[in-house]
Amino acid sequence: MELKDRQIGFLVGDSEVLSNMPAVKSLDIFHGGIIEFLGSLSERLLRDKELRKYPSIISFAFWIRRRNLESMGERYKDSGLKLGRGIVFHITPSNIPIQFAVSLVYGLLSGNINIVRISDREFPEVEVICRVIGELLVEEPFEFLRDYICIVRYGHDDEVTRQLSEICDARIVWGGNRTIGHIRSFSLPPRAVEICFADRDSLCVINADEYLLADVKVLARDFYKDTYDVDQNACSSPRLVVWLGQRVEEAKEVFWRELSEKLEDYSLPPIGGSEKLLRFCVLAAENRNVTYCSDGAKLVRVEVDRIWEELLDHKSGMGYFFEYRAKGLEEIVPLLRKTCQTVSYYGVNPHKIRELIREYGVRGVDRIVPIGHAQELSLEWDGFDMIEVLSRRVCVT
Amino acid sequence: MIEDFHRILPYSLDAQQKKSMLISELKSLICFHYNHCRMYGNILYGLGYDESRIQRMERLEDFPFLPVRIFKELELKSVPENEIFKVMKSSGTTGQLQSKIFLDKETAILQQKVLLRLLGDFVGKKRMPMLVIDTPQVIRDRRMFTARGATIMGLDFAARKMVFALNDDMSLNVEVVRRFIEEYGSDRFLIFGFTFMIWQSFYDEIEDKGLKLDCSNGYLLTGGGWKRLQSEAVTSELFKERGNRVCGLIHFMDHYSMAEQSGCIYGECECGHLHASIYSDIIPRRIKDFSPCDIGEKGIIQVLSVLPKSYPGNSLLTEDEGMVLGEDDCPCGRKGKYVRIMGRIRNAEIRGCSDTYGAER
Numbered sequence: 001m002e003l004k005d006r007q008i009g010f011l012v013g014d015s016e017v018l019s020n021m022p023a024v025k026s027l028d029i030f031h032g033g034i035i036e037f038l039g040s041l042s043e044r045l046l047r048d049k050e051l052r053k054y055p056s057i058i059s060f061a062f063w064i065r066r067r068n069l070e071s072m073g074e075r076y077k078d079s080g081l082k083l084g085r086g087i088v089f090h091i092t093p094s095n096i097p098i099q100f101a102v103s104l105v106y107g108l109l110s111g112n113i114n115i116v117r118i119s120d121r122e123f124p125e126v127e128v129i130c131r132v133i134g135e136l137l138v139e140e141p142f143e144f145l146r147d148y149i150c151i152v153r154y155g156h157d158d159e160v161t162r163q164l165s166e167i168c169d170a171r172i173v174w175g176g177n178r179t180i181g182h183i184r185s186f187s188l189p190p191r192a193v194e195i196c197f198a199d200r201d202s203l204c205v206i207n208a209d210e211y212l213l214a215d216v217k218v219l220a221r222d223f224y225k226d227t228y229d230v231d232q233n234a235c236s237s238p239r240l241v242v243w244l245g246q247r248v249e250e251a252k253e254v255f256w257r258e259l260s261e262k263l264e265d266y267s268l269p270p271i272g273g274s275e276k277l278l279r280f281c282v283l284a285a286e287n288r289n290v291t292y293c294s295d296g297a298k299l300v301r302v303e304v305d306r307i308w309e310e311l312l313d314h315k316s317g318m319g320y321f322f323e324y325r326a327k328g329l330e331e332i333v334p335l336l337r338k339t340c341q342t343v344s345y346y347g348v349n350p351h352k353i354r355e356l357i358r359e360y361g362v363r364g365v366d367r368i369v370p371i372g373h374a375q376e377l378s379l380e381w382d383g384f385d386m387i388e389v390l391s392r393r394v395c396v397t
Numbered sequence: 398m399i400e401d402f403h404r405i406l407p408y409s410l411d412a413q414q415k416k417s418m419l420i421s422e423l424k425s426l427i428c429f430h431y432n433h434c435r436m437y438g439n440i441l442y443g444l445g446y447d448e449s450r451i452q453r454m455e456r457l458e459d460f461p462f463l464p465v466r467i468f469k470e471l472e473l474k475s476v477p478e479n480e481i482f483k484v485m486k487s488s489g490t491t492g493q494l495q496s497k498i499f500l501d502k503e504t505a506i507l508q509q510k511v512l513l514r515l516l517g518d519f520v521g522k523k524r525m526p527m528l529v530i531d532t533p534q535v536i537r538d539r540r541m542f543t544a545r546g547a548t549i550m551g552l553d554f555a556a557r558k559m560v561f562a563l564n565d566d567m568s569l570n571v572e573v574v575r576r577f578i579e580e581y582g583s584d585r586f587l588i589f590g591f592t593f594m595i596w597q598s599f600y601d602e603i604e605d606k607g608l609k610l611d612c613s614n615g616y617l618l619t620g621g622g623w624k625r626l627q628s629e630a631v632t633s634e635l636f637k638e639r640g641n642r643v644c645g646l647i648h649f650m651d652h653y654s655m656a657e658q659s660g661c662i663y664g665e666c667e668c669g670h671l672h673a674s675i676y677s678d679i680i681p682r683r684i685k686d687f688s689p690c691d692i693g694e695k696g697i698i699q700v701l702s703v704l705p706k707s708y709p710g711n712s713l714l715t716e717d718e719g720m721v722l723g724e725d726d727c728p729c730g731r732k733g734k735y736v737r738i739m740g741r742i743r744n745a746e747i748r749g750c751s752d753t754y755g756a757e758r
């Protein structure tokens with residue numbers, strides 16, 4: 001590779017490691033050394049009291065506890081020989097600092113050599129994790145892993161992207177449809193696979209009667225976690241709340257009141273209020289059946305009296321919820337289109353939702369999770385089993 | 398009726414008098430748009446307003462507002478297509494979307510009339526020749542027709558003659574400027590530009606080239622651009638002091654305006670305050686719940702204007718931050734609110750999935 005004169009900053013690894021990557025051997029999935037390494041990373045991150053202020057680091061560290069990794073590995077136990085595909089080129093998001101690390105874990109657990117491109121924007125979370133990874137890699141048991149990880153920063157140097165794409169065996173693009181479109185103009189080797197995480201939207205279904213029997217404070221906290229924790233801007237953050245059951249008006253009142261109480265500490269981005277108002281105006285201009293309800297600019301609800309396929313195209317984030325009262329679960333079917341990722345629920349049987357997906361053969365919905373679990377880290381994302389996709393199976397007959 | 402406003406000096410009403418005139422005019426304008434602009438009607442309906450609620454309004458703070466970016470998303474007009482006389486387009490600093498403001502003859506003339514009245518209160522009623530510290534390219538080339546170009550176009554009719562002082566490469570066209578001063582310098586004239594361009598392309602060049610220009614009869618009208626200068630630690634005082642030193646400038650007038658409410662400028666008085674006239678008002682609002690700010694409290698600026706008739710732009714929420722400094726008691730003698738504008742609100746980075754690569758471009 002002739003990347004020497006290009007401006008690449010290495011947070012982990014160096015140009016020599018990078019150029020040697022094609023010659024590095026692939027590992028088994030859930031390789032013992034990798035589990036040890038990630039387990040130690042988890043310990044270091046959890047041990048550092050300073051890091052308590054970064055909840056996303058803590059949940060990441062919890063996710064990669066040795067124990068947890070081992071139990072995740074159970075599923076793949078009897079699948080014979082499975083090896084990493086080779087080099088995985090990760091293009092990770094500029095606004096969720098932890099995502100690069102999650103992506104790296106996918107690549108490592110599936111036995112691959114990893115080039116992780118992170119954005120120029122500086123986040124303390126990124127610096128911390130890279131520093132600890134760097135520290136571990138000079139320790140004796142993990143030295144061999146140095147060949148497996150480069151975490152790089154480079155501006156918008158398409159030439160670098162092109163060259164890295166040429167040598168990789170798998171490319172992971174963490175979305176934005178526009179980014180995906182751009183990255184796709186750099187071709188991959190014939191055998192390489194690509195996973196793109198496109199823009200998605202999500203919704204939430206609640207049975208009002210069940211809700212009123214529940215611990216509403218806990219549910220408010222859980223719902224907050226799925227939404228405001230990430231400015232309601234993650235693909236899995238619900239944009240619409242669908243109410244089922246009888247006592248809907250009562251439940252709505254409690255639900256939003258409880259949520260409002262959680263919002264004291266939420267700092268709305270300065271542009272938030274006008275952005276939400278703008279999105280509503282654009283929607284309302286062509287639709288007479290929508291009503292703006294705002295309890296302070298932090299929480300905006302838009303009541304809709306019908307559901308149509310493009311409704312969620314009008315999403316905003318930062319606390320902007322459509323709300324609909326449905327007579328039956330079937331009413332949500334039009335929303336389960338390609339872009340729909342997660343349906344979170346409370347008081348609704350998840351198998352009923354799954355049956356709906358099967359019955360109508362819809363193109364969307366990859367996850368059905370209880371409220372509070374929308375942001376949960378997983379080896380399965382957007383309908384892909386990351387271990388399966390990033391590894392190859394050697395058949396012996 | 399708007400004619401009633403024209404009979405009154407633009408900075409002569411106290412809060413009570415002004416409020417009652419504005420409220421009654423705004424009621425009738427907003428109801429007009431409600432009934433004549435389908436999309437606007439739908440929006441207000443969705444926000445929970447109908448004619449009777451608008452008619453019952455008693456406070457300026459109660460009028461519904463649209464985010465100013467709506468004009469980039471929707472084509473809002475309240476007059477039939479064949480009455481559209483001119484479409485003002487501008488693109489802000491973010492994104493490629495252009496805002497489109499539809500003007501009929503009546504609104505366009507009204508904007509000009511009011512602009513002249515307001516400007517006249519600061520620099521005199523006579524239309525004057527204007528030296529624009531910018532390149533003619535900025536209005537010539539549609540593709541780069543930016544907020545800068547729109548502001549200049551907005552001032553076009555306030556000038557007897559408009560002369561562009563810069564070449565396309567932003568260097569000073571010394572010949573043109575010298576001729577302008579020779580021809581008009583003995584009488585009052587206007588200079589217009591954005592502060593950072595005046596600083597760099599006018600002051601710097603005059604000094605570098607050792608030009609002798611007498612601008613003591615000039616009224617330097619500026620429209621923002623302070624952010625760029627602030628980053629170089631140039632204050633308003635320093636800016637004025639240097640202008641005086643390099644070319645003898647004495648008269649300075651900054652102003653705040655926007656294409657979406659053209660005509661209603663907020664001019665800077667000799668005390669350095671920006672003034673709302675009888676035709677318009679400013680209400681800073683709190684970020685957390687849009688409630689109106691107190692005097693001296695910073696908020697997002699809502700602007701109200703009684704000029705827009707062909708498009709529903711009477712009450713807009715801008716993306717600028719500012720505060721009301723006082724009302725009716727500016728030492729300059731002008732009545733009405735006087736304000737300070739701090740500039741664009743910080744476009745705080747938002748968490749969540751979005752573009753990983755392209756968006757940063």
